[in-house]
Amino acid sequence: MRRARVGLGACLALLAVATVPVDHPVASPLPRLTTPPIVRGAFDGPDAMPLPPADAQSLLARAFNAQVPMARGVLVPAQPFYLRTGPEDIARATDCLAAADYYEAGVGISDQRAVAQVVLNRVRHRAFPSTVCGVVFQGSERRTGCQFTFTCDGSLLRRTPSAVAWQQARRVATEMLLGQVEPIVGLATHYHTDWVSPAWDRTMDKIAVVRTHLFYRWRGQQIFEMRYSGVEPEIAQLARLSDAHRGEDFSVPDVELAASSAVPAPHIATIMPTGPLAPPLGAPSVAAPPPSNVFLVTLPAGGSPASFRALAEQRCAGVSQCRFIGWTDAARTPRALPMPGSAVDAIAFVFERHSTTAAASMRWDCARFAPDASGRCI
Known part of the structure; x- marks a missing residue:
């Protein structure tokens, strides 16, 4: 998903079917994503996020977005997402979600949870892949087709999170995969920053604002019924950050607990x-x-x-x-x-x-x- 232009952004099988009264068909094609504005010199360090641009077009977009009303009605929260799969797939899903949290939301925990919730909402929606890594890296092989900008604009190579920031992003990702819900964004499946105004959001309902990100859901009945596939793809782009994505055999430590005489x-x-x-x-x-x-x-x-x-x-x-x-x-x-x-x-x-x-x-x-x-x- 695109930060500037678009948006979006172990334990049980998915059980719940959630619906939202919103007239856009579920199978509608995704909006065309375009390249976000480049903010030169806005990074002060590995964990700094770009500052909102101050050009006239961006300021006009922010003013326009502020006038768009929030959708009426009850904001339905997502059902808890409990990840139940093998250790290797858990590790891959955690690091894919952590990467989306960090590169899309920076180091703000509330921002990271909001982004993570959108990813998990997409996993459950029939219009998107049924794995965490599949959602995050959807279209990343095409420079203009990725759903999250950081997966195709070189951010993974240009920016390296600090050890503290990466640990925090993984912690937030782990909590979300263990059932934590971010109710403020409800069943949103898209988002963008407030300094752009893409045409696709005119066909959607604005349902939440988290700092500089605006969150949207499709109009019409949405059914979040897809089951998690349980098999996470290996993402070569994450190899420098994640052991689970390095193409090597994933080993689980020796974990004798009950029979271990070393444990009091x-x-x-x-x-x-x-x-x-x-x-x-x-x-x-x-x-x-x-x-x-x-x-x-x-x-x-x-x-x-x-x-x-x-x-x-x-x-x-x-x-x-x-x-x-x-x-x-x-x-x-x-x-x-x-x-x-x-x-x-x-x-x-x-x-x-x-x-x-x-x-x-x-x-x-x-x-x-x-x-x-x-x-x-x-």
Whole structure:
């Protein structure tokens, strides 16, 4: 998708069918995308975003866009997107979504979530590819046909995110692939910056504004019914940023958890209790995506146990037997179970609910977060 001109921008199979009353047929061709304005000298560093251009045409476009009213009616949020596939495909999807977040939205977390939501909305829409990488890199082989400008204008070679910025983008991508929803953009499938005024947006409803990005949905009934294909393509352009896209065999670390004598028993108990959530005795210790009622999440920076609980309750909504495990370090957040001892040692927060009638319990790392009167420490 184009930043300047167009827009857009592990766990369960997609289940929900969402519709939006909006008269543009679903199968309509995508709008023609054109090259965005080049802003010379606007980058102050690897993570800086281009400043809005100040030429007369751009200023006129911003004034025009500001006068376009928001569509009326209820803004329907997307259903949570739970990614369930193999470790290699999870890694590829995460890095494709992280690249869209960083190159389209910069380092603002709210901006990144909005872009990620549009990508995931497209994955579910029949007019677009059914994989994350397929959506992000759609048309990237053509200089004027890409859906996200950064995939065909050389940005991936010209700009390299800092280690901190890339880690943040991957964290946001991971959270979105674990079911986090950005409700402010609803079921938007397109966006553009406010300093351009492409002709295609006249046929769409403007439904959200996130800083300098304007978000749109097609008019007419839209059905988000497509199932995620589960097989992410390898993107050669991401090889310099992503191990999963380097064309090499993707190896999963040795992750013996339950049988590992190096893992202290109390740590095993926090994530492998007896009961319906535990693996059967004698089950092979082979890395696999967690079941649909177990969430492995990188926690938002600056949060507290109370805010983590709110996030856990959101993820576990409608799931009677649920476990939510959180880490403050994205690099140590595992993608599969069993998890390595290094990940077990870094657990920062655990939320558990074992039945619809039992009260939920939570524990956290009291070395990082103050304990309360109940002494609920990991």
